[in-house]
Amino acid sequence: MRFNEIIKNLPVYEAGKPIELVAKDFKINPKKIIKLASNENPFGSSPLAIKAIKKAAKRANLYPDDSYHELKNALAKKFELKSENFIIGSGSDEVIEFALGAVCNDKLGILTAGVSFGMYGVYASHIGAPHFKTKSQKHDLAELLELYEKHKNSIGVVILCLPNNPLGECENASEIENFIAKIDKNTLIMLDCAYMEFASFKDSKKAINPKKLVRNFENVLYLGTFSKAYGLGGMRVGYGIANDEIIKSLHKLRPPFNISTPSLACAIAALNDENFIIKTLKNNLQEMKKYENFANKKGIEFIPSYTNFITFKLSHKHDSTKLCDILLSRGIILRNLKSYDLNAVRITIGTKAQNKKVLKELDGLFS
Amino acid sequence: MRFNEIIKNLPVYEAGKPIELVAKDFKINPKKIIKLASNENPFGSSPLAIKAIKKAAKRANLYPDDSYHELKNALAKKFELKSENFIIGSGSDEVIEFALGAVCNDKLGILTAGVSFGMYGVYASHIGAPHFKTKSQKHDLAELLELYEKHKNSIGVVILCLPNNPLGECENASEIENFIAKIDKNTLIMLDCAYMEFASFKDSKKAINPKKLVRNFENVLYLGTFSKAYGLGGMRVGYGIANDEIIKSLHKLRPPFNISTPSLACAIAALNDENFIIKTLKNNLQEMKKYENFANKKGIEFIPSYTNFITFKLSHKHDSTKLCDILLSRGIILRNLKSYDLNAVRITIGTKAQNKKVLKELDGLFS
Numbered sequence: 001m002r003f004n005e006i007i008k009n010l011p012v013y014e015a016g017k018p019i020e021l022v023a024k025d026f027k028i029n030p031k032k033i034i035k036l037a038s039n040e041n042p043f044g045s046s047p048l049a050i051k052a053i054k055k056a057a058k059r060a061n062l063y064p065d066d067s068y069h070e071l072k073n074a075l076a077k078k079f080e081l082k083s084e085n086f087i088i089g090s091g092s093d094e095v096i097e098f099a100l101g102a103v104c105n106d107k108l109g110i111l112t113a114g115v116s117f118g119m120y121g122v123y124a125s126h127i128g129a130p131h132f133k134t135k136s137q138k139h140d141l142a143e144l145l146e147l148y149e150k151h152k153n154s155i156g157v158v159i160l161c162l163p164n165n166p167l168g169e170c171e172n173a174s175e176i177e178n179f180i181a182k183i184d185k186n187t188l189i190m191l192d193c194a195y196m197e198f199a200s201f202k203d204s205k206k207a208i209n210p211k212k213l214v215r216n217f218e219n220v221l222y223l224g225t226f227s228k229a230y231g232l233g234g235m236r237v238g239y240g241i242a243n244d245e246i247i248k249s250l251h252k253l254r255p256p257f258n259i260s261t262p263s264l265a266c267a268i269a270a271l272n273d274e275n276f277i278i279k280t281l282k283n284n285l286q287e288m289k290k291y292e293n294f295a296n297k298k299g300i301e302f303i304p305s306y307t308n309f310i311t312f313k314l315s316h317k318h319d320s321t322k323l324c325d326i327l328l329s330r331g332i333i334l335r336n337l338k339s340y341d342l343n344a345v346r347i348t349i350g351t352k353a354q355n356k357k358v359l360k361e362l363d364g365l366f367s
Numbered sequence: 368m369r370f371n372e373i374i375k376n377l378p379v380y381e382a383g384k385p386i387e388l389v390a391k392d393f394k395i396n397p398k399k400i401i402k403l404a405s406n407e408n409p410f411g412s413s414p415l416a417i418k419a420i421k422k423a424a425k426r427a428n429l430y431p432d433d434s435y436h437e438l439k440n441a442l443a444k445k446f447e448l449k450s451e452n453f454i455i456g457s458g459s460d461e462v463i464e465f466a467l468g469a470v471c472n473d474k475l476g477i478l479t480a481g482v483s484f485g486m487y488g489v490y491a492s493h494i495g496a497p498h499f500k501t502k503s504q505k506h507d508l509a510e511l512l513e514l515y516e517k518h519k520n521s522i523g524v525v526i527l528c529l530p531n532n533p534l535g536e537c538e539n540a541s542e543i544e545n546f547i548a549k550i551d552k553n554t555l556i557m558l559d560c561a562y563m564e565f566a567s568f569k570d571s572k573k574a575i576n577p578k579k580l581v582r583n584f585e586n587v588l589y590l591g592t593f594s595k596a597y598g599l600g601g602m603r604v605g606y607g608i609a610n611d612e613i614i615k616s617l618h619k620l621r622p623p624f625n626i627s628t629p630s631l632a633c634a635i636a637a638l639n640d641e642n643f644i645i646k647t648l649k650n651n652l653q654e655m656k657k658y659e660n661f662a663n664k665k666g667i668e669f670i671p672s673y674t675n676f677i678t679f680k681l682s683h684k685h686d687s688t689k690l691c692d693i694l695l696s697r698g699i700i701l702r703n704l705k706s707y708d709l710n711a712v713r714i715t716i717g718t719k720a721q722n723k724k725v726l727k728e729l730d731g732l733f734s
Contacts, residue, residue, distance in 0.1 A: 004472055236627045
């Protein structure tokens with residue numbers, strides 16, 4: 001078989017271990033397993049969204065309305081823009097794929113912070129596009145700009161993760177605007193704001209305003225998702241916001257029916273449940289403090305987080321893989337960041353009860 | 368903005384008109400609209416699948432188990448293969464994208480019948496890959512082979528649509544095997560069997576056996592879907608079957624969580640409802656005859672169909688666009704094949720009641 005050279009060099013997919021197998025291996029009741037590894041909403045989803053999924057189940061045979069006009073109109077209303085400013089993806093992940101596919105090639109790559117969402121690099125590698133990273137792990141805008149100036153002929157997309165997964169930091173919106181103004185107009189600037197709801201709730205200075213950015217900058221693409229604050233990670237719905245021209249180009253790569261009929265229905269419903277979002281954001285802030293207090297007490301390094309997770313950077317006394325393995329055997333799944341070359345653990349902020357159990361186990365391991 | 372040259376030349380996306388807007392425009396009760404345009408299952412979905420979606424709704428916040436091991440195991444059991452022989456896509460469409468992405472480039476393209484599923488050409492165009500087509504509209508295996516021999520250095524994937532959408536014809540499995548044996552081992556042969564359940568029920572000579580093909584040929588990829596006979600078009604689940612090496616390569620391009628949590632659950636459930644499939648297939652054959660009788664009575668040319676649709680090729684006396692427009696104004700949506708350069712209409716076989724109404728309207732238009 002002839003495969004493209006790029007394919008040959010990509011890593012082979014290793015399936016993660018399903019929860020029920022973890023449960024079986026360690027003889028744990030699967031219902032008692034606490035998974036705080038994927039930044040899913042610990043409160044589930046909005047009851048309105050769940051109701052919409054159940055109602056849509058009887059239309060499972062029917063393709064979704066591929067114009068997605070109702071969802072786009074609802075988003076346009078929320079963000080005070082036109083429906084032509086939106087594209088819907090199977091998670092914001094798919095919008096990243098569209099953007100890199102539309103702009104990048106083997107000579108034109110991406111620029112990101114030293115440690116940021118792993119899929120940027122993966123999608124770039126699918127195209128054979130170069131990936132420039134800062135030496136700083138966190139977003140250092142000055143260093144990003146310096147690297148951009150140095151390699152601008154090889155950079156098609158600058159990607160800022162605001163706030164940053166998996167580290168948690170977030171630049172101020174005003175700083176981001178200043179940064180954008182310094183980037184050439186022919187370079188796409190993608191602001192991945194998957195966790196923005198958490199950041200702007202904690203500190204309004206972090207709040208990116210897509211309307212303002214899209215109107216002022218012709219080269220900005222804002223990404224949002226229903227997977228995090230909206231509690232619909234399993235439904236695979238995200239969106240991109242940009243000027244009409246960018247959206248038109250991205251649409252050229254969108255496969256028809258890229259989200260499911262219940263996904264379309266529940267995303268529309270979720271936008272109408274402000275209470276669920278507020279409950280989610282309040283719990284997140286309150287419970288985050290417990291992890292911060294714990295880390296301070298134990299002398300664990302952590303980055304103040306503007307997301308729904310907290311990342312503990314471990315000292316040489318602890319190994320993140322060992323730590324995660326021990327916790328796994330006790331039915332607690334956290335995200336080991338070894339794959340990011342970090343001796344660190346990312347913990348999704350859970351419910352009060354979940355966090356209590358996790359902190360109790362951690363207390364024993366950091367004594 | 369710098370976009371890739373390929374993107375600039377792709378057509379701009381035009382959203383289809385949602386049913387409720389059709390209803391509004393023509394002042395028709397949307398519930399009375401009959402849509403037989405997208406080959407959806409007129410009986411809906413298996414009750415087991417609908418139940419699974421409803422049950423999964425409360426897990427909408429949770430990403431699906433990305434190994435898809437339960438679904439793959441169920442498919443492996445059904446097809447008497449190993450789970451390593453399967454890849455799951457967001458519809459079989461996404462598996463087509465993986466395959467073309469893994470093999471094609473601007474020098475290595477696809478070979479298809481003159482008229483076949485439109486997305487083959489679209490996905491090839493995303494990569495800038497050449498698209499070779501036979502002059503014959505239907506699958507002419509001799510002509511396909513001739514064209515293959517002539518351009519084999521520029522053909523990475525040979526795609527056979529079995530049975531063929533949008534025409535409906537289907538080659539015998541034995542002829543397909545003979546054809547495959549004549550294609551070089553380094554060329555991928557993709558058998559898009561989205562409608563195979565209908566073909567093999569009508570005539571067992573059409574039944575492609577993925578187990579046999581995958582074991583005998585290292586370069587065959589079989590595509591199946593839950594969208595048609597299984598009645599889950601809105602859930603976006605399809606699959607590819609091939610030897611481990613091909614599957615490994617395709618997996619390299621699969622984004623994580625490419626299907627939704629309810630989609631995973633309902634596909635597994637649907638495999639357990641043989642009764643629903645039988646009911647679907649029996650109705651399809653019985654009702655198809657009514658369209659064939661109608662066409663014979665009216666002197667309308669049609670291709671004997673091995674799918675869940677029938678395609679009427681119109682004479683110069685009728686124009687498919689006008690015909691579809693008139694029917695639309697009466698609340699009946701059929702598929703105009705003008706975009707395939709055909710003066711033809713594709714009609715999904717509906718329920719007894721739906722077909723009765725459609726045939727009554729057609730009777731007036733062909734009198």
